[in-house]
Every structure is written in C-alpha cells, then in structure tokens.
Amino acid sequence: MTTRLSTRLLSGCAALLCAAAAHAGILGSQTYNDSSNDIDPGIANAGGTLDLLSMEVSNSATDLVFRLTVNGSLNSTDWGKFMIGISTGGAGDTAGNGWGRPISMTSSLGGMDYWIGSWVDSGGGAQLWNYSASSWSGPGGLAGYSFSGNQITYTMSLSSLGLSIGDTFFFDAFSSGGGGGDSAIDALANPSVSVTGWNGPYTSSSNFSYTLVPGPGAMALIGVAGLLARRRRR
Ligand SMILES: [Ca+2]
Helix, strand or coil, X not given: CHHHHHHHHXXXXXXXXXHHHHCCCCCEEEEEECCCCCCCCCCCCCCCCCCEEEEEEEECCCEEEEEEEECCCCCCCCCCEEEEEEECCCCCECCCCCCCCCEEECECCXXXXXXXXXXXXXXXXXXXXXXXXXXXXXXXXXXXXXXXXXXXXXXXXXXXXXCCCCCEEEEEEEEECCCCCCCXXXXXXXXXCCCCCCCCCEEECCCEEEECCCCHHHHHHHHHHHHHHHHHHC
C-alpha cells in the first residue's frame, strides 16, 4: 500500500516536472492588480492606455519577466511612457529615479535600486538604470522588450538586477507622458488616484514584493519529502 502510494506520488511529481518544463522554464509567477479608472479626471489618459490594470511577474532560473496589462491599445495610442521601480536592498535612491522624473520609492529594503524606463512610440524601446555610489548609471539594455495590444513584456537577466534565486525584491510600475517633468499618472500598487497634476510628485511607499522561485526539481523534492513524511506519521 505504502509502496503503491509512494509510486503514485512520485509519478504525480514527475508529471508536475514535465508541466513546469513545458512552460518554457518558468518556475513561478504571480499577478498583481490595480484598480481601473484610477487616473485623475483632469489628466489625459490616452483612451485608457495610461491606466495600469495588472502586472504578472514570473521567473526562470536565469531571467525575470514583467508583463504589464493596461486599459487601452498600445498600438493605437503611441505616446505613453511606462516605468518600473525596483528595490532590491542596495544603496537605494529614496528621492528619484533613472529618468529624473518626480517619482520616488521607499520599501522595507530601502530606496529604488533599479529603474526601467520604456516607451511605445517610434517603434518602442526600454532602458535599465542602476543606482549605486549615490548616482544613477545607464542606460543599459534589457534582455527583451515587446508590446502588443494592451500588454508590454520586459525580460531582464537576474544578474543584471543583482538578484539570485530565493531573493525577495519590491517593485511598483508607473505610467506617464512624454514631458521630462511628468509624474506617475497611475501607479500599480496604489488603487486610488496617484497624482492630481502632471507634475506630481509621487512617492511609492506601499509597493508589491516578489520572491524568486527556485527550480521545480527542488520544489518537487521538498513536496515528495513532505508527503512521504506525512504518510509515515499515520
Ligand atoms: Ca489603474
């Protein structure tokens, strides 16, 4: 009986491993939601395109992927700017960001260590900035950047963010206009209106966290050990 159950458990875990492997190396993912229509009515929202709806965060053994969903078409409205602030526990800027926008961030790990600035006009593009030694350095490139319909996908290597499997980081995403002084017209982690004017300023203080999930092999082994231990205790 015990042997048959163990065999069944192991084949179940093998199926899970296959399913995980079929998912292009994605080890874990989590979706974070924002309210819709939470942009100040006095500020243009580009037909809803600047209204952030959700962010799916996932990781493989080597990469981190952000998939941002907005409330309008990125193909028909081409002037939006979309940005992500990341706090990893480094020196951390608590007053600014890589683009000099009036947007700042504080988390339980400190200030903002990385800034991703992206645009969807002129074919689109994205930059990665890093804060260290009291200044922002960049821009660097991302491993991947694409947008279509109402989604933008950003791929960064974990090493480019100074992250390793098991690490936890904090993040927030912001939408804005093309002016250098434009603030966070919408902020993902804030379900209410973020700013009442283009110039803000905005500070993200209650942001989201994500922990980089280890490989399915390690997870399955932990699962098998737990189930067998439970079986043994009966
Ligand atoms: Ca929103």
